[in-house]
Amino acid sequence: MLQVHNLIAGYGPLTALNDVSLSLQAGARLGVFGHNGAGKTTLLRCIMGAVRPVSGRVEVDSNDTCAATVADNVRRGIAFVPQGHNVFPNLSVEQNLRIAGLLFDPSFVSQVYELFPVLSERRQQRAGSMSGGEQQMLALGMALMTRPKWLLLDEPSTGLAPVIVRNVMRRLVDINERMGVGLIVVEQNVPATLKVVQQVVILRSGQVAFAGSAAELAGNTDLWKWF
Amino acid sequence: MEYVYGIIIIVGLYVVLATSFNLIIGYGGLVSIAHPVFFALGAYTSAVLSRDFGVPVLLAMFAGMVVAVVASVALTLPTLRVSGDYLLIASIGFQLGLLEVIKNLRFTGGPGGFTNIPPFLIRDFGRESYVILVLAVTIAVVLLVRLIARSDYGRAMSAMRDDEQAFASVGRDAMWMKIVIFGLGSGIAGFAGALYAHYYRFITPEQFEILQSAAILTMVVVGGVRTTWGPVVGALLLQALPQALTFLHLPPSVLGPIQGLLFTGLVLVFMFVRPQGLVPAENVWRDRTPRSRTGEGG
Numbered sequence: 001m002l003q004v005h006n007l008i009a010g011y012g013p014l015t016a017l018n019d020v021s022l023s024l025q026a027g028a029r030l031g032v033f034g035h036n037g038a039g040k041t042t043l044l045r046c047i048m049g050a051v052r053p054v055s056g057r058v059e060v061d062s063n064d065t066c067a068a069t070v071a072d073n074v075r076r077g078i079a080f081v082p083q084g085h086n087v088f089p090n091l092s093v094e095q096n097l098r099i100a101g102l103l104f105d106p107s108f109v110s111q112v113y114e115l116f117p118v119l120s121e122r123r124q125q126r127a128g129s130m131s132g133g134e135q136q137m138l139a140l141g142m143a144l145m146t147r148p149k150w151l152l153l154d155e156p157s158t159g160l161a162p163v164i165v166r167n168v169m170r171r172l173v174d175i176n177e178r179m180g181v182g183l184i185v186v187e188q189n190v191p192a193t194l195k196v197v198q199q200v201v202i203l204r205s206g207q208v209a210f211a212g213s214a215a216e217l218a219g220n221t222d223l224w225k226w227f
Numbered sequence: 228m229e230y231v232y233g234i235i236i237i238v239g240l241y242v243v244l245a246t247s248f249n250l251i252i253g254y255g256g257l258v259s260i261a262h263p264v265f266f267a268l269g270a271y272t273s274a275v276l277s278r279d280f281g282v283p284v285l286l287a288m289f290a291g292m293v294v295a296v297v298a299s300v301a302l303t304l305p306t307l308r309v310s311g312d313y314l315l316i317a318s319i320g321f322q323l324g325l326l327e328v329i330k331n332l333r334f335t336g337g338p339g340g341f342t343n344i345p346p347f348l349i350r351d352f353g354r355e356s357y358v359i360l361v362l363a364v365t366i367a368v369v370l371l372v373r374l375i376a377r378s379d380y381g382r383a384m385s386a387m388r389d390d391e392q393a394f395a396s397v398g399r400d401a402m403w404m405k406i407v408i409f410g411l412g413s414g415i416a417g418f419a420g421a422l423y424a425h426y427y428r429f430i431t432p433e434q435f436e437i438l439q440s441a442a443i444l445t446m447v448v449v450g451g452v453r454t455t456w457g458p459v460v461g462a463l464l465l466q467a468l469p470q471a472l473t474f475l476h477l478p479p480s481v482l483g484p485i486q487g488l489l490f491t492g493l494v495l496v497f498m499f500v501r502p503q504g505l506v507p508a509e510n511v512w513r514d515r516t517p518r519s520r521t522g523e524g525g
Contacts, residue, residue: 050395069400070395070396071395071398071399071400074395074396074397074398075398079396080396081396082392082393082396086392086393086396087390087393088386088389088390088393088394089389089390090389091385091386091389095382095386096386098382099382099383099386099397100397102379102382102383102397102399103397103398103399104398142393142396142397143396143397145397146397146398
């Protein structure tokens with residue numbers, strides 16, 4: 001279970017998150033939407049331990065992730081695919097996956113190849129020479145190599161063609177259904193994300209403006225003004 | 228024969244210095260020029276402890292290594308939190324500052340240097356024993372760095388160099404890895420410094436100044452960054468050439484400038500003609516056996 005309790009966080013005098021709370025069951029799929037600067041990425045970074053909150057806490061299976069480092073949280077089962085900077089461009093696909101799995105189970109790479117056949121076909125290719133969509137698949141594969149319980153994604157569709165976005169989103173559902181990995185997806189592409197997630201949160205100026213089901217948001221276009 | 232032994236020892240020590248510097252700047256991607264100051268810390272610690280406090284030389288040598296490691300952590304902890312450029316700036320300040328401190332302390336001998344350092348092994352077993360010791364340390368250091376570079380840790384280092392943020396997102400702590408790499412490289416330099424001090428038995432701050440940084444950097448660049456044999460070749464070449472020039476029997480007023488021109492010329496030639504150095508960088512992934520794991524070669 002992942003619980004965010006009254007989280008307040010910011011950068012110097014700027015408050016990015018103001019009393020944000022949410023609760024997710026294991027294996028849940030959450031979409032986080034909002035304008036630029038609404039606090040979406042800060043929420044992910046707080047959960048990962050990359051930003052220390054002013055107050056509040058994030059608990060994953062009773063562990064306070066805000067008090068730990070990013071590396072500790074990854075080892076505890078929280079994987080993060082940041083926007084950009086998510087693969088080692090000078091290493092091959094296989095080397096990327098092996099590096100990601102060094103602390104975990106390197107043999108899991110076969111299941112990653114099964115989930116992403118394109119990675120298996122290109123295992124010798126330098127990651128930096130692959131297309132944006134393929135790099136995103138590789139980043140997802142690397143995150144899976146850490147055997148996560150939760151997968152946090154920061155705008156995974158950025159810079160991708162619509163057909164590739166659909167492919168990435170389908171893979172996210174596969175990951176959730178096959179492996180039971182919970183998803184928290186921060187996105188600007190709301191229509192594509194609503195096909196993947198079950199729950200949604202809309203952030204507005206660091207506060208939760210709406211929390212409900214994906215179906216509710218899909219049916220209420222009045223809410224769409226907030227992102 | 229003593230002359231030959233002296234050359235072997237100084238070449239061996241420079242191979243150790245260049246190899247340990249390659250670990251920091253090449254494999255670790257940490258841009259620092261303060262390597263000679265860790266060499267100095269090892270030399271001075273071992274010399275002071277053994278001469279003035281009666282500590283057995285071998286123990287004093289290891290103490291020199293420990294002091295170099297502690298000093299490296301003191302340098303890296305505050306600077307690595309920001310970015311690589313800060314480490315470079317801090318390393319320049321650290322080197323200049325620490326040498327000034329050494330110059331102004333009475334117990335280090337000040338600018339005049341520290342003399343009468345107790346010898347090690349030579350009195351009991353002859354000069355050959357020290358040559359064997361230095362060669363053994365040199366081989367051990369070269370093999371250790373090679374082993375690290377080709378291990379999973381070495382591959383993780385190459386990934387960290389590629390992208391720190393991606394490195395953190397696979398559960399690795401880049402900061403900790405940098406401190407370990409820097410500490411290990413500096414500790415090795417400290418031990419080399421101790422070996423230097425107990426052979427030459429006289430050290431001055433001038434021996435560890437910024438020209439030494441340039442010399443060690445040139446050895447690594449000319450030999451080949453991120454290679455096992457590059458720093459070895461670089462150290463051999465840049466130590467052997469000046470020695471060879473002495474056989475020309477030129478007056479010192481001519482010999483000095485010729486050596487300077489030679490070093491500068493070599494760096495320029497390598498920058499334009501062969502920037503990868505004499506020995507090309509090796510693939511640290513080569514020896515792995517991914518076939519059994521993935522069903523295909525890696």
